[in-house]
Amino acid sequence: MQDSDNKRFVPRDRNWHPPAYAPGYKTTVARSPRQSLVSMQHPSRSELTGPSFQALRLGPHDNDLLMNYREGQGRDGLPIGERIVMFGRVLDQFGKPVPHTLVEMWQANAGGRYRHKKDGYLAPLDPNFGGVGRCITDEQGWYHFRTVRPGPYPWPNDINSWRPAHIHVSVMGPAIATRLITQMYFEGDPLIPHCPIVHTLNDPLAVDTLTGRLDMARSRPMDYLAYRFDIVTRGEFQTYFENQG
Amino acid sequence: MSQQPTHDGGVLYRETPSQTAGPYVHIGLALDVAGIPLRDEEVWSRLATPEADGEPIELVGRVIDGNGDLVRDAFVEAWQADAHGAFQPDYDLRKPFNSFGRSATTADGDSEWSFTTVKPGRVPAANGKPMAPHVCLAIFARGINIQLQTRLYFDDEAEANAECPVLNAIESPTRRRTLIATREEADGKVRYRLDIRLQGDGETVFFEF
Numbered sequence: 001m002q003d004s005d006n007k008r009f010v011p012r013d014r015n016w017h018p019p020a021y022a023p024g025y026k027t028t029v030a031r032s033p034r035q036s037l038v039s040m041q042h043p044s045r046s047e048l049t050g051p052s053f054q055a056l057r058l059g060p061h062d063n064d065l066l067m068n069y070r071e072g073q074g075r076d077g078l079p080i081g082e083r084i085v086m087f088g089r090v091l092d093q094f095g096k097p098v099p100h101t102l103v104e105m106w107q108a109n110a111g112g113r114y115r116h117k118k119d120g121y122l123a124p125l126d127p128n129f130g131g132v133g134r135c136i137t138d139e140q141g142w143y144h145f146r147t148v149r150p151g152p153y154p155w156p157n158d159i160n161s162w163r164p165a166h167i168h169v170s171v172m173g174p175a176i177a178t179r180l181i182t183q184m185y186f187e188g189d190p191l192i193p194h195c196p197i198v199h200t201l202n203d204p205l206a207v208d209t210l211t212g213r214l215d216m217a218r219s220r221p222m223d224y225l226a227y228r229f230d231i232v233t234r235g236e237f238q239t240y241f242e243n244q245g
Numbered sequence: 246m247s248q249q250p251t252h253d254g255g256v257l258y259r260e261t262p263s264q265t266a267g268p269y270v271h272i273g274l275a276l277d278v279a280g281i282p283l284r285d286e287e288v289w290s291r292l293a294t295p296e297a298d299g300e301p302i303e304l305v306g307r308v309i310d311g312n313g314d315l316v317r318d319a320f321v322e323a324w325q326a327d328a329h330g331a332f333q334p335d336y337d338l339r340k341p342f343n344s345f346g347r348s349a350t351t352a353d354g355d356s357e358w359s360f361t362t363v364k365p366g367r368v369p370a371a372n373g374k375p376m377a378p379h380v381c382l383a384i385f386a387r388g389i390n391i392q393l394q395t396r397l398y399f400d401d402e403a404e405a406n407a408e409c410p411v412l413n414a415i416e417s418p419t420r421r422r423t424l425i426a427t428r429e430e431a432d433g434k435v436r437y438r439l440d441i442r443l444q445g446d447g448e449t450v451f452f453e454f
Contacts, residue, residue: 005369010260012453016262017262017391018264018390019390020389020391020393022390025265026388027387028389029311030311030312030388030444031310031316031387032311032443032444033451037451037452038451038452039452039453040414040452040454042372043454044368044369044370044411045368045369046324046325046326046368046396047381049332050324050334050345051324051336051344051345052336053288053336055335056286056288056337056338057285057286058284062284069281091246092258093257093259094258095258104273104274106274108269114269114279115280116269117278117280118268118269118318130272130281132281134273168264168269168270170266170273170274176324176381179322179392180260180261180263181263181264181265181385181392182261182262182263182264183264183265197265200264201262205259206247206259209246209247209262210262230246232258232261233260233261235257
């Protein structure tokens, strides 16, 4: 018997997450299962454990997208765009910090162009911007990245679909069962209500939780604006009372 | 964050909702596929070095959509026990075996994901009975709004498969077979192949847990 065998997580609310089949986002039509998910009533340690990355050697600028990409040697320029810090806490559904978990992010540059072989958008690449970051949350679950605000970009879905500015975020959490990939949007972005991917969420509150908030107090004068994005992973039942829930 | 009340008058925060990993997931999680220089250490598709205990194997497969077309922008994560049936959660590239790995299908050619690993040992189910050897797989891609979670089993473990409580929890015996990888031997290597079918004929069983 291992501790993991007694673990229990709050069930995932599949009506709160976007459904697999969301025809407004056209690519889901052929990529969504037609059969129901098979529900494991009693998950095993295969589901209730997961990787920890504290031994992974991160580079000094892995969470600093202003510094972690230079095309070629000897360049010392900074990326173009609005300097921002994206930060927040990873908490579980009971409000408990999720320490030492891997948070990864990726994004387009300030012009809305991804540094990816398959992105052919006419906005230019930025020679000083890669668009990838990673860090490990601290003891209290905090993480932060320094970057530039990504630009919106058009994509082929409807005739004139645009993605609002967004940063992709990947969080491990304590188990395979808590694994989560999502996107942070920016408070006040007028494209949010027009986005077919945002519309895969049924509940306006869900969109709200994916919206990073401008935090003037944590912004740095004459340097950067701060956007706060707290991430909630599935709650792990810990106490007697929680376990009765 | 959003809160929901619980029956006992407390509050529970709602889990952050998922959004698709999108077509450019590689920039963040599979840098070489995007064409971005690698950092000092990356999480990738080799779970086991030749020094690891157990039978060295490769796992390969394609991801196929409801039209029968290859999904060329899929990103796959694997999680499995070591040869002795124990998980090795502390990811450390200096160790011969890690329980976790990542792979991606490619834009060109066969478009196969693959993992270099060892055959996992048996892990107990929640009721203590042994499950058949298996590898947990999670599939992310453009058009997948929340990852699809499945398992890969082995076709040369017929006896263990027949008594695996998780396989047997799949009501349809026909559907159970969608999780069984086929053993191949080529160039002195042992390879197990499993295509993941997202929709339609032979649709892979996906789990929630």
